[in-house]
Amino acid sequence: MTAIHPISLATWNGTLPAAEQGVATDALEAGHVLFMPELRFELSEAERAYLDPALVGKSKNVSYDPRSGKLGGLNVATMKLDDLRALMDRFATSTRALLATLLPTYGDGLHQAKTSLRPVEIAGRTQSWRKDDTRLHVDSFPSQPSSGNRILRVFSNVNPDGRARVWKVGEPFEAVARKYWDKLRAPLPGERGLLAAIRVTKAVRSRYDHYMLKLHDAMKLDPDYQARFATATHPFPAGSTWVCFTDQVSHAAISGAHQLEQTFWVDVRAMRNPNAAPLRVLESLAGRKLA
Numbered sequence: 001m002t003a004i005h006p007i008s009l010a011t012w013n014g015t016l017p018a019a020e021q022g023v024a025t026d027a028l029e030a031g032h033v034l035f036m037p038e039l040r041f042e043l044s045e046a047e048r049a050y051l052d053p054a055l056v057g058k059s060k061n062v063s064y065d066p067r068s069g070k071l072g073g074l075n076v077a078t079m080k081l082d083d084l085r086a087l088m089d090r091f092a093t094s095t096r097a098l099l100a101t102l103l104p105t106y107g108d109g110l111h112q113a114k115t116s117l118r119p120v121e122i123a124g125r126t127q128s129w130r131k132d133d134t135r136l137h138v139d140s141f142p143s144q145p146s147s148g149n150r151i152l153r154v155f156s157n158v159n160p161d162g163r164a165r166v167w168k169v170g171e172p173f174e175a176v177a178r179k180y181w182d183k184l185r186a187p188l189p190g191e192r193g194l195l196a197a198i199r200v201t202k203a204v205r206s207r208y209d210h211y212m213l214k215l216h217d218a219m220k221l222d223p224d225y226q227a228r229f230a231t232a233t234h235p236f237p238a239g240s241t242w243v244c245f246t247d248q249v250s251h252a253a254i255s256g257a258h259q260l261e262q263t264f265w266v267d268v269r270a271m272r273n274p275n276a277a278p279l280r281v282l283e284s285l286a287g288r289k290l291a
């Protein structure tokens, strides 16, 4: 079972002894969720206006690119965009500081990607099975190949009514991969090049990304697997923050609203134990390089 690894840290610019940093990094790489129950991301009274689901309409979230300062996914044209951008940027900056505290050995191997604000309630939302994140899965981006790099995400529950965000967590990655490996179809000849040529993917999908997507789909489409972990729930209270490799931790978000999230890419070579990376696990099952 995936473990929740609590860390006592109440500020985004905090410090941790080196021994605790090592323990946190090892726990994270072993597929555990680093959980900071007291690490709250504060919103001002005015910023709470951005928690209104009307902000995003049909899209799931507001997205923010910390490098360009661009906002996306907005439904409302007349919002105070500069204030919203400042909020997103403050979260992006805070998560960088947090990871420098928790995982200092990643150094240049850590690359910040998009920031998102998800104001909409998860429970009861109708979604296609593939987009339905209330089903257990590991993350894999269909249009953006990782080429084996890790997907690391920081989540903060900013619900103003004190409601928890509830996750289910499944078993370790290697167990999931072994369970489904024989059922995952290999890429067809020319398939990955064609997807890039017609711009379904932003770059040629690596064999690794192909198998991760197939694994994501196989998990979501298996009712027995979903039922097995029906009671493996964990509430993340309002005012808490958690960090995990979502390409490795079998997870589902089953209820809650109002979350800030920051995605990072991590080079496999920057890890303390690269053999724990899904890339290495799948390569050992495939008996060949996949990215």
Ligand SMILES: [Fe+2]
Binding pocket: 133, 137, 138, 139, 246, 251
């Ligand atoms: Fe996910």
